[in-house]
Amino acid sequence: MPSALPSAPKLQSRCTVPSEKMLMRGSHVVGEAAVRAGCRFYAGYPITPQNELPEYLSARMVEVGGTFIQGESEIASINMVLGASAAGARAMTSSSSPGIALKQEGISYLAGQELPAVVVNMMRGGPGLGNIAPSGADYFQATRGGGNGDYRTPVLAPAGCQELVDMTFLAFDLGDKYRTPVMILGDGLMGQVMEPVVFPDFLDLNALPEKEWVLDGCKGREPRAIYSMILNVNLMHQHNLHLQEKCDLITAQEQRWETVQTDDAEIVVVAYGTAARIAESAMEELRGEGMPVGLFRPITLWPYPTPALRGMAERVKKIAVFEFCLGQMLEDVILSVGNRAEIYFYGLPGGIVPTPAEVGEFIKSAARGDGKIGRRIEV
């Protein structure tokens, strides 16, 4: 009797549904947080270093009755998200820098059509194809609109896996509240790092605020149209003013930041995301040496917490900016601080992740004001 053919090895599901604190990779964290926040539509195109997110959702969406589509391109994926959003779903796409560049057309349309969506960018080195190492070089693109036209999108900068959970929830809420695309701006390291996390329970989809603008067929009502093309210049003018009012409202209500040991600080490091984590370690070491250093960490990159940083700059002598690029957030720091404090900058483009000790040397150099590491920014 012929022996049975060996069965194909069973694929282990990448899904885990943690109920208690558990160790989890950043990309998986975003996926799990998204479905718990009510996301039932994901479309994306593979790109390193965030492939673990679509891989996770490819199985997880099936489990929760949602839709996962591997689009034929980043462009198709963001537009699938646009359609899903118009139909009322909490929808998400993700990518990394070159892919996010391709999504800008769709993000601009989402902004113009006032459709919510969550876009995750795990930044990598650029320009062009760059590399797959952590980077902060898409800050301008993320915070200045990115696509064509006059608009901004809220940008959240998590600095750890638990914040990836919390900010994924927040991103969907902000998107629905203001009818806007929202970006979660991490980097290659944030997508790969494993940290302990705790997830909130699943949101009740039926308890989410009703969207009175959704397209679901015009039974019992007048037909709706969602569009961004407004040929009449007066009406286009009005639409732009309306978007601006929304930007003003978000700016007034949604600024988020964290300060660490700034009360007695004479020098404050300004950094976000992964860079802030390294800066915080450096700060702790310097504190151990008796140096009065603090950390100001913007959590929303747009709206930038300008008033908070400006207030900080009134009290401290020096501001030390550290980024994974050659000075993009630096411009928001300059706009916030002006000449209230001396500004020093240390930027590492290309994916080099420094040790806390190296960042500590920059902070010391800034404190001395000798410009040996990084440079003094003349305002």
Next chain:
Amino acid sequence: MKEEVAYQKVFGRPESLKPAPTHYCPGCGHSIAHRLVAECLDEMGLREITIGVPPVGCAVLAYNYFNFDMVEAPHGRALAVATGIKRVKPDRFVISYQGDGDLAAIGTAETIHCANRGEEISAIFINNAIYGMTGGQMAPTTLLGQEATTAPMGRDAKLHGHPIDISRMLAICDGAVYIERCTLTSIKQIRQAKKAIRKSFQCQLDHLGFSLVELLSPCPTNWKLSPKEAFAWVNEVMTKTYPIGVIKDTTGYEDKR
């Protein structure tokens, strides 16, 4: 004694069309195509569950004319947007309405992959072999020898490549179940086009997969012909490059023709 007269309505505006004048040029095929789509939606009772996606091109303002829910898509992305809608609302009826620049040039990838995934969407493809809205530039579908503002000496295969037959390309996708090409330039063909649109809609209702109806549509303005000449050009010239008829049909529906 009062005389009673029974009136019977024999013709009127379909409910799926708003009572609005269109911006389309005299002799343009869009108005006919709009009406056929609207009649089919009405007759099949679909208006109230329909979500449409117009193109970027001459029909970009279709939501001003169609009397059902619509969402604008970026140029060429209609079938990606439609995919998102249909997956979120599988019990709704989703159509795209696209021109040849939208569907067969900038949106080629979205079109092919939507068809190949077999999305349950009906695509109405208006092929007028020219970029109408932007003023008569060469389209991917422009015929060899046909003049366009970006091919002033006429399309030359060596310089500009060949006209693309995207319907035939889509036919090799397993997810596409029904593709037919019709014209809008004779009563007989208009009636045939309506049958094709109905059949495409039925494919979606029966969850068979992707379907597309290509309508060869006159563009007198940019062809620099009178409407009558433009209609004749479709019949006598355009159908040589784009022969009318069923290109693919795996529906299993009985053909009553």
